[in-house]
Amino acid sequence: MEHYFTAKSRARLIRSCREQAQAFFKGRPKAERDAFLARFDDFAPRLTDLLHGLYRDQFDFGLHLAALTDVLCESWKSRSRKLRETDEARLANPNWFCGPEMAGAVCYVDLFAGDLKGIEARISYLQELGITYLHLMPLFKSPEKENDGGYAVSSYREVNPALGTVKQLEKLAAKLAENGISLVLDFINNHTSGEHEWAQRAKKGEAAYQEFYYLFDDRQIPDAFEPHLREIFPEVRRGNYSWHEPPGKWVWTTFHNYQWDLNYRNPAVFVAMVREMLFLANLGVDFLRLDAVPFTWKVQGTVCENLPQAHDIIRALNACARIAAPGLLFKSEAIVHPDDVIAYVAPDKCQVSYNPTVMALLWESLATREVRLLRESLKYRFNLPAGTAWINYVRSHDDIGWSFADEDAATLGINGFDHRNFLNQFYCGDFPGTFSKGVKFQYNPSNQDMRVCGTTASLAGLERGLEMKDDAWSADAVSRILLMYGLCMSIGGIPLLYLGDEIGTLNDYSYAEHPAKKGDSRWVHRPRMDWELLKEVREDKGPRGRLFTGLKKMLRIRREVPQFAENGxxxxxxxxxxxxxxxxxxxxxxxxxxxxxxxxxxxxxxxxxxxxxxxxxxxxxxxxxxxxxxxxxxxxxxxxxxx
Structure with missing residues (x-):
């Protein structure tokens, strides 16, 4: 009997939201209304169940679901005709992103091309490489001094003025689409900067916005959580909370003190983030990279990573996108255990995901000259569901963490802790016979954890080869790079090129002289694109010329080999x-x-x-x-x- 009344209540709530949507579109074109309502009927029941599972203990849950319905309606109403046509094409071909023609590239706007206009001017270069998927690293407004490379977002609706404007971003998205290139942006959904309007209003004491974050008057609750939590940047600060004055409270800051974790226990936060997400979708963004997805839900007594509710948040965001921007896809960023990485990849969660395990094990295999750990991982931790794809990469903007499964290592008689220590020494240049010139990142004295930074070329040995003027050494370095990228192109999924790798860009040690960067060694592998070097490389018959022509050739061949895009x-x-x-x-x-x-x-x-x-x-x-x-x-x- 209780189930009967619960089902009736659920049906009333969904019916009420549908009637609300019908009223919203009254007087609007029939095709616009019918398309929205058809998708609402398909996904609203699932969305309601997900949100009820998250917020059943919130007395005002129904009010927030009504507010969310308004957000979805308004977003669809505002979506351009061109984007709706793209939606229809992708609904008719849901695996549009799984073909061999998909080839990705990633860059910082300022470091690659100066600004958004510069990116537009370089579209022809991207086409020369065969790029059809362009990920622009965080480009939204953020604090001037400390901003974690843009990952401390101060507004999801304002571009960093040094890079351009939202109108220019929208124009660039359209231009990329005209040239067959999908646009990928970061949706930094775990936290905002302390300068975001929501945080500023929280500092002023506005109760509604203080509830957007985890704020505590004293250390009682933080101290109950802290023993179970991982420290992400131990060289910067210890612990996961920081005192802020104003508002005179402890703030949960998983990453940096200036990055305030959003409180998804509050349904108003979910509604607000959907509004921001759909704003970006309506600019013409094709993929949103969901940042730090494991950390979005907190439960005392757990590590507050990879909790079931974190998955439900993504499912709910996905359902909202299916209703109001069905052409939009998600990319997962989760640098965790390989099994946890895979768990975020599904048609109803993130359709694509970075593959940090394969990335780390490509480098591991080069260091050991053995492929047994890579083979073991591919055997059990590579297959994905239909309708999804890996993003396979050699390097990214971030550090390298050795995210292989300890149980895989143990099966082969390898001690995971000792092996990570060896890899850190090897790639930081401390191991006899190494070819690498990497830089240490975030050593944690409590558990001796550490990661590695460096450009692909410097980690692969090209920097040492050029310093020694040893042609054979440099040739080996180029062969290593081509080997890794060639596997990324053929193993299954979408290959991702860190722009600059194609010309053998080396470490940039000048970051240590920059006040805002010197404490973050990841800037060593974020140099400016050297366009003069590119001119030389085009004419070069040596190592860098071989690298440039080799990568272009493999990307061109890949487009004609459909087997390479298959998951299995x-x-x-x-x-x-x-x-x-x-x-x-x-x-x-x-x-x-x-x-x-x-x-x-x-x-x-x-x-x-x-x-x-x-x-x-x-x-x-x-x-x-x-x-x-x-x-x-x-x-x-x-x-x-x-x-």
Whole structure:
């Protein structure tokens, strides 16, 4: 009987919101109204259930659901005709982002092109590379001095004036779309800066906005949470709370003191963030990178990461997007255990996700000259649901954390703690025989945790090679880079190029002289794009020229190989510890990918009936009568298509 009355109450609430939407669109074009109501009918019941699960203990839950309905209606009403046409095309082809033509690039606007107008002027360069997905790092208004590279957002509706205006951003989004390039922006949804209007009003004592954050009069509650929480930036400060005057309270600040965690326990915060999210969607943004997704929900006695409610928040945001901006997709950013990373990837959560595990294990395999940990991880922690895709990358704006699964390491007799220490030493240049010149990041004396910073070229050995004027050393470095990027292009998903890697950009140590950057060694791998160097590289027959032409060639080939975009892969035995091999196949055929992670020539054995057949390497064009026994050059990558 109780279930009967609960179901009736649920139906009344959904019906009330639908009637509210019908009234909103009264007098509006029929097609506009009918399209919205059809999607509302599809997703509102699920959205209601998700929000009720999160906020059933909030007496005003129904009022917030009504407010959310208004936000969804207003957003759809404001969505341009062109964006609605894009919505329809993507609804008709929901896997539009899963094809081999998808190739990504990421950059800071100012460091790559100066400002938004500069990005528009460089579209032809992106097309030269074959880029169809452009991620612009945080570009919204943020504090001038300390802003965590833009991740302390002060307004979701104002562009950093040094970069341009919202109108220019909207114009750029349209221009990119005209040229077949999807726009990706960060939606920093875990926190705002202390300069955001909401935080400023909280500082003034406005109760409604103090409830947008976690504010405490004393240390009683923070001290109950603190023992279970991870410290993200231990070199900057210890703990997860900071005292702010005003408002004369302790503020939950997981990352930096100036980044105030949003209180999603308050349904008004969810409604407000949906409003900001849909504002960005209506500018023409195709993907939103959800930042720090594991941290959005707090429960005492837990680590406050990866809680079920954090997943429900994403599902609810996704449902809102499906109703009011159905062409919008989400990208997950979660640098956590590999199983927790995968848990955020689903059509009803984040449709794409960074693949930090493969990234870390590519570097691990280069350091050890062994692929066994990479193989073990691919076996159990790579497959994704249909309708989703990995974002495979070699480097990003962030540090490298060794996010492999300790249980995978233990299976192979590897001590995870000791192995991470080795990798940190190797890539920070402290291990004998290393080729890398990396920089330490955020050493935690409590648990000896540490991460590594550096550009791809410097970590891969090109900086040392150029310093020594050793052509062979530099050639090996370039081969390492091409090997890693080639695997990102062929393993399955969307490859992501950190712009500047294609010309072998080295570490920029000048960050240490900048007052606002010197405490954050990640700036060592965020140099300005050297356009003069690009001119030289175009004419260069040496290492950097080989790198530039090699990456462009592989990106061009990838567009014609649909198997490379498929999620699944089948690993193949190679009978050599340094060689990884896997098969990518679909109804149009198969391609075998073989990669040598050693600086020595090796022979791989691939006993398999199909390996006795003739193949052609798509990269070099070389024909092989059989591939059962393969001689591989140092760091060689083969894309072998069966003839």
């Amino acid at each position: 892969l089948r690993q193949m035995q190679t009978h050599h510890g340094s060689v990884l091999a896997f098969e990518k196949s679909n109804s149009r055929g198969r391609v075998v990918v073989v990669a040598n992670f050693s600086e020595h020539p090796v022979i791989a054995h691939l006993p398999n009936g199909s390996t006795l057949l003739p193949h052609t390497d798509l990269i070099t064009g070389k024909a092989y009568a059989q591939i059962e026994h393969l001689e591989l050059a140092p760091y060689q990558l083969l894309w072998l298509q069966q003839n």
